[in-house]
Amino acid sequence: MIKYIQPVNKDSFKPIYNQIRRDFGLVGDIFKMHSPSPLLLAAVWSGLRETQLVGVVPRDVKEAIAVAVSKLNQCPFCVDAHSAMLIAAGNKDVAKKINSNSVHEIADSKMRAMIEWTLATRSPGSPQLINRPFSDQVAPEIIGTVVINNYINKMMDVLLNQSFIPKHTSLRAALFKTSAVYLSSTVRRSKQPGESLPFLPDAPLPENLRWAGSNRIISRAFASLAAATHAAGESVLDDRAREVVIGYLDHWDGKDPGISRKWAEQAVESLSGPSRIAAKLALLTALAPYQVDEELVHVFRAAYPEDIQLLHLLSWASFTAACRIGTWCGSTIA
Numbered sequence: 001m002i003k004y005i006q007p008v009n010k011d012s013f014k015p016i017y018n019q020i021r022r023d024f025g026l027v028g029d030i031f032k033m034h035s036p037s038p039l040l041l042a043a044v045w046s047g048l049r050e051t052q053l054v055g056v057v058p059r060d061v062k063e064a065i066a067v068a069v070s071k072l073n074q075c076p077f078c079v080d081a082h083s084a085m086l087i088a089a090g091n092k093d094v095a096k097k098i099n100s101n102s103v104h105e106i107a108d109s110k111m112r113a114m115i116e117w118t119l120a121t122r123s124p125g126s127p128q129l130i131n132r133p134f135s136d137q138v139a140p141e142i143i144g145t146v147v148i149n150n151y152i153n154k155m156m157d158v159l160l161n162q163s164f165i166p167k168h169t170s171l172r173a174a175l176f177k178t179s180a181v182y183l184s185s186t187v188r189r190s191k192q193p194g195e196s197l198p199f200l201p202d203a204p205l206p207e208n209l210r211w212a213g214s215n216r217i218i219s220r221a222f223a224s225l226a227a228a229t230h231a232a233g234e235s236v237l238d239d240r241a242r243e244v245v246i247g248y249l250d251h252w253d254g255k256d257p258g259i260s261r262k263w264a265e266q267a268v269e270s271l272s273g274p275s276r277i278a279a280k281l282a283l284l285t286a287l288a289p290y291q292v293d294e295e296l297v298h299v300f301r302a303a304y305p306e307d308i309q310l311l312h313l314l315s316w317a318s319f320t321a322a323c324r325i326g327t328w329c330g331s332t333i334a
Contacts, residue, residue: 001029001160002029002032002033002159002160003158003159004159005033005036005310005311006036006161007033007036008036009035011188013035013036013038013041016041016042016045017031019027019045019195020045022186023049023053023189023191023195024053027133029156029159029160030044031044031045033159033311034158034254034311034315036307036311037228037308037312037315038230039201039228039231040228040232040311040312042196042199042200042224043225043227043228044151044152045198045199046088046196046197046220047144047147047148047151047221047225047244048110048148049195050193050194050196050197050217050218050221051140051141051144051145051218051221052066052145053191055141055193056138057134057138057141057142057204059089059187059188060089060091060094061111061114061189062141062142062145063085063086063089063091064091064094064111064114064115064118065115065145065149066078066082066145066149067079067095068098068115068119069118069146069149069150069153070153071099071193072118072119072121073150073153073154073157075156076151076288077158077160078149078153078156079099080109082252083098083099083101084183085183086185088183088184088187088188089184089187090184090188093106093107094106094108097213103115103116104275105209110133111264113302114133114134115144116128116133117131117133118146119145121212121325121328122255122325124253124254124328124331129329130332132329132332137214139214139333140213140215140219141218142215142329143326143329144212144221145220146325147222147323147325147326147329148322150316150321150322150325151322153289154285154289154314154318154321154322155314155315157292158285158289158292158314159314176246187204194217197217197221200220200224200243201227202220202224203224203227203294204223204227205219205222205223207292208324208326208327209222209223209226209323209326211326211327211329211330211333225319226323229315229316229319229320232312232313232315233312233313233315233317233320234306236278236309236312236313236316237278237279237282237313237316238275239252240275241271241272241276241279243287244267244270244271244279245282245283245317246320249286249287249324252287252321252327254328256288257287258288261280261284262278263279267283268280269288274303277300278300278303278313279305280317281313281317282313282317283317284296285313285314285317285318285321286317286318287321
């Protein structure tokens with residue numbers, strides 16, 4: 001199911017894969033696609049585990065947030081995967097309401113407010129986003145869940161982009177039910193925060209992730225993810241190419257750029273050669289991953305033939321865009 005990148009398997013992965021199976025239920029494609037880079041694999045797992053899988057915020061709230069983020073980003077695989085997790089967490093009705101665009105019908109006012117806030121995370125400065133329905137104390141868990149799912153959505157859109165749930169109505173219902181039963185014990189099992197941290201090296205927390213600062217565990221996980229993706233970007237894109245991409249993202253207003261690629265081509269017109277190709281792919285991954293197709297990847301691979309080079313570029317671009325959204329979410333946190 002993974003496109004463009006060949007997963008690798010090493011004996012050294014056994015401890016982290018065992019933890020993923022125990023706490024997530026299975027070693028999914030999102031982890032396998034990061035396997036060419038053990039550091040990225042560990043950091044992505046930690047970022048997901050320490051925000052979405054553990055903590056004081058109920059799991060069904062976080063899975064509902066993940067469904068809403070995935071729907072906002074139009075990532076069908078992620079919508080289905082987190083809907084199954086949300087059903088496994090015991091909240092089938094909320095999953096149904098989000099998927100049918102009927103959030104206003106959610107009876108639980110706190111859950112409804114949380115989903116409405118999540119759906120505003122691509123609207124920087126909006127009253128809905130600024131008036132957060134949660135306290136600063138749990139902000140690292142909530143915003144972390146938003147950020148890591150924005151990252152995952154983009155990676156999955158480029159490297160997978162298909163749902164494991166069939167479109168046929170009766171088959172979908174049956175598979176959702178089966179998945180929920182299979183995952184329910186894992187989803188509801190008590191988990192201790194911080195158990196992924198031994199897989200990570202120390203790293204400083206960047207300023208654009210200060211929303212995580214009040215939670216020692218989440219800040220450590222995201223600091224490592226930031227360091228890993230930063231190093232990944234440096235390994236593929238030169239300084240000027242990264243400046244062009246970051247400069248464009250600094251002025252991004254959260255809107256979908258649409259089906260044309262003209263905006264990306266104009267943004268990188270000051271670059272040339274492989275640098276221009278890489279920057280264009282990075283921008284499309286960051287803001288319009290559904291536009292990344294086989295032809296574009298083929299052009300990139302002509303200049304950057306190794307799997308890890310593609311993984312590094314996609315990871316850096318995805319996390320850079322996800323962090324931009326995170327700054328909007330945490331703009332009022334001191």
